[in-house]
Amino acid sequence: MMQRLVNGSPADTLALADRAVQFGDGVFRTLKMVGGAVPFWLRQLDRLTHDAALLGIEAPAASDWLADIAELHRQGVRDAALKFIVTRGESQRGYAVPDVVKPTRIAQAAPLPAYPDTLQSDGVAVRWCDTKASWQPRLAGIKHLNRLENVLARNEWRDAAIFEGLMCDRDGAVIEGVMSNVLLQEGKALVTPKLESGGVAGVMRSVALEAAARLNWSVSEININPERLLRANRVWLCNSLIGMVPVRELAGRHWESHPADQQLLEVIRTMEKEETACF
Amino acid sequence: MMQRLVNGSPADTLALADRAVQFGDGVFRTLKMVGGAVPFWLRQLDRLTHDAALLGIEAPAASDWLADIAELHRQGVRDAALKFIVTRGESQRGYAVPDVVKPTRIAQAAPLPAYPDTLQSDGVAVRWCDTKASWQPRLAGIKHLNRLENVLARNEWRDAAIFEGLMCDRDGAVIEGVMSNVLLQEGKALVTPKLESGGVAGVMRSVALEAAARLNWSVSEININPERLLRANRVWLCNSLIGMVPVRELAGRHWESHPADQQLLEVIRTMEKEETACF
Structure with missing residues (x-):
């Protein structure tokens, strides 16, 4: 069972035109949510923004991710392996980045992996x-x-x-x-x-x-x-x-x-x- | 204007669970179609299959790609930059490849780039x-x-x-x-x-x-x-x-x-x- 949001809305798919599909053109972070709380939240967003900037991608504002967390919470997500992805967005054929391109924000919540207590x-x-x-x-x-x-x-x-x-x-x-x-x-x-x-x-x-x-x-x-x-x-x-x-x-x-x-x-x-x- | 098929059916999206989105886990080829004909067709399929095999991905049969060509033809595609993509398929979280995984076949037809005659x-x-x-x-x-x-x-x-x-x-x-x-x-x-x-x-x-x-x-x-x-x-x-x-x-x-x-x-x-x- 996996909950997914694309640009804030529940979705299980991504546009084929998204450069994540075509080129892997994006960045991500994996976050742990336990009881609704996320350790090192600010560090995670900082790193995501930092990495995106190194690729010339404008990362979403923290408020967007907070809205995603709120939506996942509304869906009942409390304990999860979260994956936040930022892609460069959609474009036509070719490696060149269009002058105007809108990054895609993806939030995924998967069950926490079942690691042994030991x-x-x-x-x-x-x-x-x-x-x-x-x-x-x-x-x-x-x-x-x-x-x-x-x-x-x-x-x-x-x-x-x-x-x-x-x-x-x-x-x-x-x-x-x-x-x-x-x-x-x-x-x-x-x-x-x-x-x-x-x-x-x-x-x-x-x-x-x-x-x-x-x-x-x-x-x-x-x-x-x-x-x-x-x-x-x-x-x-x-x-x-x-x-x-x-x-x-x-x-x-x-x-x-x-x-x-x-x-x-x-x-x-x-x-x-x-x-x-x-x- | 871009025509796209996923596993033979018209589609503009791909499952977020597809490993192309998550990891860029797939291969592709770009083919030129002019007047409905595709130069070096067999070489293209050979290379696609060869590359997929090197990554442990089972490439689609030639008959599947032929069906895609037929469908694109039916949609009126005659001159196009085709992109054939094979992804490893969908999986849950994590790099490990599941024991059973079904590759995803994607065929895209974009306009031929407008290169100068010279x-x-x-x-x-x-x-x-x-x-x-x-x-x-x-x-x-x-x-x-x-x-x-x-x-x-x-x-x-x-x-x-x-x-x-x-x-x-x-x-x-x-x-x-x-x-x-x-x-x-x-x-x-x-x-x-x-x-x-x-x-x-x-x-x-x-x-x-x-x-x-x-x-x-x-x-x-x-x-x-x-x-x-x-x-x-x-x-x-x-x-x-x-x-x-x-x-x-x-x-x-x-x-x-x-x-x-x-x-x-x-x-x-x-x-x-x-x-x-x-x-």
Whole structure:
């Protein structure tokens, strides 16, 4: 069961002329709604607007998204994986953007994924993907609709015991998980791949980095190779739906909980409380 | 005015649940219809099926596309830029492909672009794009729906005197035009960028290479840097709508017609006659 709004009105379809269909010409964000409240609401809208601007797309006003939330609420949506999409809008044939083009705003509400209760306590098993992350500086960090490489990477495995796959770029640097960002805890430091040539800069990634900074840990975005990742005290996966999930197992390496884990998670919980919008 | 069919039926919309909308998860081909006839019909379907297979998508049978052509014909379509799209189909949230998924077949008919009659005789002015072609071997050569980099590259210029932009990759190798393939005539040789890490392998590109081979020219897919391109006797742009168009001007370099031009074009005209499907 999925509720969908296009430009504020209930709809299950999109115009074929929309550039999302033709070119994947748009951006999106995934948000978690629990009991009608959305953690990191403002960050999500900020990132969506930021990404849209990088592609030359004018993002909708916050009031439009609030109207969508109100409409979804009216439809009974309380707990959901929300997806907000902004496309460049409709155009005729060809890559050129018309002088006048009206962005399309899409809000989708899907059921929250049924993750086990032990996801965050027990951690997850992950694998390396053969599919490499693209090199494309113009799109790096942007959560855009060109997601074929994630589709190909995710479909390298069907074993339900594997929660996530990690992707490296052409130079062998770790970039991200198929659906998550990756952070390494190294003593009192939190490091994450820099996303200058690929990958998506997720909201939870920014939250985790800020949480570590609040703890006075060292924080940096750097080149990380797989060997360094395997030596970390802790490897975290994060996105807005899973929150912070530790890696339990990767390529024969096993991780146990680390004393600093709870410090980090505690600060993130505090930030989440501070930054949750209740509608 | 644009005619559109989804799975054979007239439609102007696509399900939001379609993975083309969510991820750009599909492939396409652009075909030219003139007087109801389509040049290189079988090559187009072959490439579409080939590309779909590389992404694990089952392409529609030729008979389905023939039914679409018949329906468009019934609607009065005779001269058109056709776009055939195959998406992976609909799914719930997430990158994973469901065990059962039914591809979506889309046929669009747009007016043929209004190119000047002198396009092929006079040639065109082109520019270098700042936007680089992605490095992504898993998608290289495939005409897939993740076309944001083409959108960004095309929107670097608005000067109508510039017909096309050329894109290089991270290593400085020429890959393609925003909407065309690039071929260099070097004496009795025709060379074109190899597409191992990016770019789209167009049907006209394959036609031109075969035509050169029929002339007993040397034919190769190689690394081409901009300096080599500027030294060529002739630089050709090609796609299914423009056919073969010579570059007249690029970065201060001007080209005149070359004696070998007409030989190549003559063979291509012959091939087109041999391979045009009349419906």
